[in-house]
Amino acid sequence: MHEINFAVLGTGGIGRRMLDVSTHKAGLTPVAACDRHGVAIDHDGLDVEELLAATEGNIASDPEGRDASTDGGTATVGGVKQTGEDAGVVASAQATATETPIDAVIAESDRIDAVLIALPNFEHDFIPRVADRFAAADYSGVLVDVLKRSRVIGMLDERAETFREQGITFVCGAGATPGFLTGAAAIAAQSFVEVESVDIWWGVGLRSGYEDNRGTVREDIAHLPGYDIDDAREMSDAEIAAVIDEHDGVIEFRDMEHADDVLLERAGICDAADVTVGGILDVTSDEKPTTTTVRVTGRTFDGETGTNTFQLDDATSMAANVNGPALGYVKAAVRRNRAGEYGVFGPAELMPGF
């Protein structure tokens, strides 16, 4: 396998961890990273250590700061530069300020093998529109996102023909869930000739990681009864904090709209309706409140019914379980792309067939 150069769009919690994890992986070189205000590009490889140090404080040392409002201005919370002109990637010596950071990456994209879209919590069609921009600029390569919502997959499918013409291999929903757990479900299904149900249940402990993952928490809140993604996007940080407080910092989610359902259906494994996703988020502890588990129940060719189970150790963080798999799918996608396989793929389609 040849070296893979990749860019990360978004240097929030997920984007920063992707850069970090990539330094532990063979064959992956991050060459570009951007956020809303700046971009860092180095085709010989970014200095990830410098970039992370410049843009991230030691949050864990000051968790008390986590409820401070950072709306509308520059603020430093627990040592993290959160917003404003000096915040984010431009704090790195490798970065330059720009109002058009994605265009800056696109301008260099003929030298980039894969682009990781690590932008949570925007409009539903934000990621599809980002993909449009790469396609329009004649990009040929891999796009990978870690989106969660089922409805976005359809929007990407509408673009599949364009991606195929353009030589783009788009892997959607390649984080933890959907992503890691979708792939695990696809493997677990292999005992069966008919899958009756897939039950995905996650636990996340996010005390010290809370500041770093505000976008993810905000998006999770959109899954609570009575909320949707528009509500969640428009809520102030104080309103988000109030919802969390109402639940004493431990929020249980049931029947979430997670794209695991459509991603397993498109791989032919089961109907989307047979997939349920739920979990518990605890922002008061770094311990997981429940063990992340995938249960796949099906019928074997010889008439038995059983449930295969995949469990993640409680010691594996959300960050480990999002970013390792995301980069794993990047490798699989680049291989597909180099072999000339273009279009839209879900994680389960990069597994053995069902």
Place this chain on the structure above:
Amino acid sequence: MHEINFAVLGTGGIGRRMLDVSTHKAGLTPVAACDRHGVAIDHDGLDVEELLAATEGNIASDPEGRDASTDGGTATVGGVKQTGEDAGVVASAQATATETPIDAVIAESDRIDAVLIALPNFEHDFIPRVADRFAAADYSGVLVDVLKRSRVIGMLDERAETFREQGITFVCGAGATPGFLTGAAAIAAQSFVEVESVDIWWGVGLRSGYEDNRGTVREDIAHLPGYDIDDAREMSDAEIAAVIDEHDGVIEFRDMEHADDVLLERAGICDAADVTVGGILDVTSDEKPTTTTVRVTGRTFDGETGTNTFQLDDATSMAANVNGPALGYVKAAVRRNRAGEYGVFGPAELMPGF
């Protein structure tokens, strides 16, 4: 995904179950099957029901017959035609007798997408030599085996250049273990940046399935201390039965030579030495004596150590866990082959990259 036509070499327990399971799968059409004495070919699709009914009895109805010797002649044990001129695939109305069954399949191989090699318990280089014959006959397509022994992988690798020139995509070790559990380990590894150990532990209950899986049991015995594959091959059925009786029908295996080790190493996931395979075979019961479990222990990018776990329901039979995955890997391999990716691949290489 277009339709896949495939052939099965060997119509013992594994081969017959592959045909059976394929009838439950979308997009897979068995077009050829052979054993030592005959071959059945129909490019419109074999009548699997007829073939299975003609070549297999209701073993479960007469488990007492399982110790009868069938060495050297025609015998019917528990309704199964075991050996001799009338045994096996030629009992099917679709089959013809031949002394060169593999050549007969090779002669038709330009119309075959994939060939499943379901031939346990032969010489180490038997499967590589079968592949040589397909390559020499200008076959371009997929070859998949369910071999177990680590040393065979190297023999296949020696042929990788020939396979690439010829347009052959060879997936080796694509049964239960190695195969299914290797793939599960590759997925479970995705939380980690360094894998410390992979522990594969299987349970098989094979009372009613014993007659049908003599070859597999014989190969397992080669893993016992004091035995090797040559000993096991040369033992009479009565001698095999005596070994089983010595263990009261329940045999525990430790540190087996299973190719999971080299297959995980070649995918870059861990060193072969970090992989251990063991299990318990119980021929006195159809219940599994222990739960089949894969444990992958590693270190995350953020410095934690944990163990992810994959467990198969005790209700899933060995046959379900060999043949579903084998056909899943066939689908993945045909996709690779059609995209122009040739050579030798292990199951873990058909997963997200590590």
